[in-house]
Amino acid sequence: MMRIRPLIAIIFLWSNFGLLTLSAQVDTFKIVYYNLLRFPGSTSNRVDSIKAIIDYLKPDIFAVEELEDITGANLIRDNALNQNGRSGYQYGTFYDGYDSDNLIYYKSDLLGLIKEDTIPTNGSTSFGQSRYIRHTRLFYKDPNLAQHLDTVFLDIFSMHLSASMGGVDSIERQLQCRDLKNWMNTKTGLKYILAGGDLNLYTSNEIAYQILLDSGNYKIKDPINRPGNWHNTFSFTDIHTQSTRRRAFNGGATGGLDDRFDFILVSDSLMNTTSRVVALPNTYKAVGNNGQLFNDSLTHPPISTAVPWSVLSAMYNNSDHLPVYMEFIIKQKVITLTDPEANEGWRINIFPNPSDGEFRFKDLRTGSEEILLEIWNQQGKKIESFNFPADNSEHYLNLQHLPAGMYILRAISGQEIHQSRWIKN
Numbered sequence: 001m002m003r004i005r006p007l008i009a010i011i012f013l014w015s016n017f018g019l020l021t022l023s024a025q026v027d028t029f030k031i032v033y034y035n036l037l038r039f040p041g042s043t044s045n046r047v048d049s050i051k052a053i054i055d056y057l058k059p060d061i062f063a064v065e066e067l068e069d070i071t072g073a074n075l076i077r078d079n080a081l082n083q084n085g086r087s088g089y090q091y092g093t094f095y096d097g098y099d100s101d102n103l104i105y106y107k108s109d110l111l112g113l114i115k116e117d118t119i120p121t122n123g124s125t126s127f128g129q130s131r132y133i134r135h136t137r138l139f140y141k142d143p144n145l146a147q148h149l150d151t152v153f154l155d156i157f158s159m160h161l162s163a164s165m166g167g168v169d170s171i172e173r174q175l176q177c178r179d180l181k182n183w184m185n186t187k188t189g190l191k192y193i194l195a196g197g198d199l200n201l202y203t204s205n206e207i208a209y210q211i212l213l214d215s216g217n218y219k220i221k222d223p224i225n226r227p228g229n230w231h232n233t234f235s236f237t238d239i240h241t242q243s244t245r246r247r248a249f250n251g252g253a254t255g256g257l258d259d260r261f262d263f264i265l266v267s268d269s270l271m272n273t274t275s276r277v278v279a280l281p282n283t284y285k286a287v288g289n290n291g292q293l294f295n296d297s298l299t300h301p302p303i304s305t306a307v308p309w310s311v312l313s314a315m316y317n318n319s320d321h322l323p324v325y326m327e328f329i330i331k332q333k334v335i336t337l338t339d340p341e342a343n344e345g346w347r348i349n350i351f352p353n354p355s356d357g358e359f360r361f362k363d364l365r366t367g368s369e370e371i372l373l374e375i376w377n378q379q380g381k382k383i384e385s386f387n388f389p390a391d392n393s394e395h396y397l398n399l400q401h402l403p404a405g406m407y408i409l410r411a412i413s414g415q416e417i418h419q420s421r422w423i424k425n
Contacts, residue, residue: 025332027140028280029110032059032287033158033264035198035321037252038100039064040072046250049318051080056311057287057325061138062089062105065160065198066319070094073103081105092116092136102134102158102197111138112354112425114153114405119183121176133180134158139406139423140277140330145353149421150333152276157195165202165231173200173208181216190218192277193267198321200261202231212265220265223284223326230260238291241322244298244315252320256295262286262324276331283327288312298322350409354423357400361409362393369413375399376408399424 034053039046054062062081067073073094081089088108095101095118106113117135138154145151157180162172184190201209204227213220230236241262243253264284269275288311290304298316303309315322350361361373375384383402388395390413404424411418 026329027110027332028327028329029060029107030058030325030327031061031063031156031194031264032057032323032325033063033065033196033198033262034323035065035160035262035319036067036072037250037319037321038066038068039318040068040075041251043250044072044075046318047075047079049314050076051083052311052314053287053318053323054080054086055084056308057323058086059325060107060110061154061156061194063102063156063158063197064105065102065158066100067103068100069096077105095132095134097132099131100160102132102160104134104136104156104158106136106138110141111154112141112404112423113137114139114423117183119180121179131160131162131176133176133183141354142330142332144333145423149353151423152192152330153189154277155190155193157193157197159195159197159199161198161200161208163200169200170206170208173206174211177208177211178215181211181218184218185216191267191269192275193218193220194264194270195220195266196262196264196324198261199263201263202259203229205229218267220267221271223264223266223271223279232258232295234294236260237294238289239286240289240294241286241324243320244288244322245320246295246297246300250317254320256297256300257289257293257322258295260286262321264324264326266326270328276333278329278331280327280329283325285325287323287325288315289322350420350422353421354425356425357402358396358398359422360394360396361411362395372412373397374410374412375402376410378406378408 036050064076073091077089077091089105090108091103091105092113093116094103114137119133119135121131121133134157136156138156140152142151161176162169195212213222224239226236226239228236230239237257239260240257242259243255243257245252245254246256248254266279270277270279272278288298288304288307290302290306292302293300298312304312350359352359370390371388373386373388374382376382384399386397402424407422407424409420409422
């Protein structure tokens with residue numbers, strides 16, 4: 001299904017042809033983190049409940065925890081996400097860890113996959129094995145990307161930290177968050193960060209929470225800024241996410257809503273209105289929580305009127321956690337028009353960009369020397385080179401054998417060098 005890209009402003013530019021008007025547009029994207037309660041387990045029919053939730057929330061990024069196997073991963077993609085006229089939801093690689101797993105789905109007409117990482121942690125689980133954190137780097141498919149060769153990258157982290165209050169579990173959460181921040185410290189260019197999932201935090205005083213927010217090269221924020229003792233405290237009723245149930249069925253915790261375990265945390269840049277990617281105010285929510293269900297189940301009166309009963313029932317039946325939700329805008333880059341005849345330099349035009357590895361480039365220069373075209377990866381290593389005649393024609397290249405990611409294409413002719421970014425899907 002084609003995305004509608006909303007027009008929000010008009011930009012005025014001058015050229016040799018007079019005053020030109022260009023559309024300045026934004027896209028929005030919605031992210032949801034959701035603990036699925038060991039899906040599919042013995043109740044794969046719960047995918048119908050997940051579908052009802054997806055029908056209502058329509059996320060562009062769907063980050064899940066407690067996914068048991070690749071069968072469950074495919075069930076969600078094929079029977080919940082890519083349903084009811086929706087299409088293009090994908091995930092990268094399913095990593096089968098020691099415990100239940102994390103996975104990040106994304107809407108591929110809006111976002112493309114650059115890379116994935118599985119980050120091991122020292123904090124163990126009740127099974128005595130290390131629990132991992134999943135990282136997925138996505139890029140925004142700006143509709144004008146082929147013209148301006150500039151985009152933004154989203155770094156999504158999905159976590160499921162060790163459970164239970166105090167003692168060893170609190171120390172394990174601390175270790176897991178320290179390992180994440182240490183991993184981040186080895187990276188460059190992590191600007192737009194979303195880190196969330198089932199963090200099993202009981203209070204903002206936990207060292208694990210403070211590590212996430214304040215330590216390392218990359219600071220992240222809790223966008224609702226509600227510090228305190230979240231566990232079993234009435235004043236935080238509106239942000240509690242577990243448990244949706246007071247009685248036990250199909251596993252999971254009971255006791256009603258009295259803990260804030262599920263989070264979306266964001267980098268400083270996402271809270272800065274001058275950034276190209278900006279959080280929309282007041283969109284963060286624990287879906288279905290009407291603020292009146294302290295120690296009660298999700299379906300207990302007073303029933304939320306903001307969410308349809310069918311969706312409340314689906315969340316109640318599927319998991320003991322509520323999904324958490326947030327919206328963002330991405331500002332498209334404005335294209336500056338120039339008169340090609342006034343361009344004293346020379347350039348090449350690459351199309352399509354991004355592509356699956358097949359693309360063409362056209363020599364738009366006025367020189368007469370042949371072109372050496374070099375392909376460089378992001379680590380600064382030259383991996384391919386090609387020679388083309390100086391005939392100002394289109395040339396075809398097939399680089400489907402290269403892994404997905406961003407590359408630099410460097411065209412060299414005599415003493416002149418032109419560089420362009422190329423993204424392989």
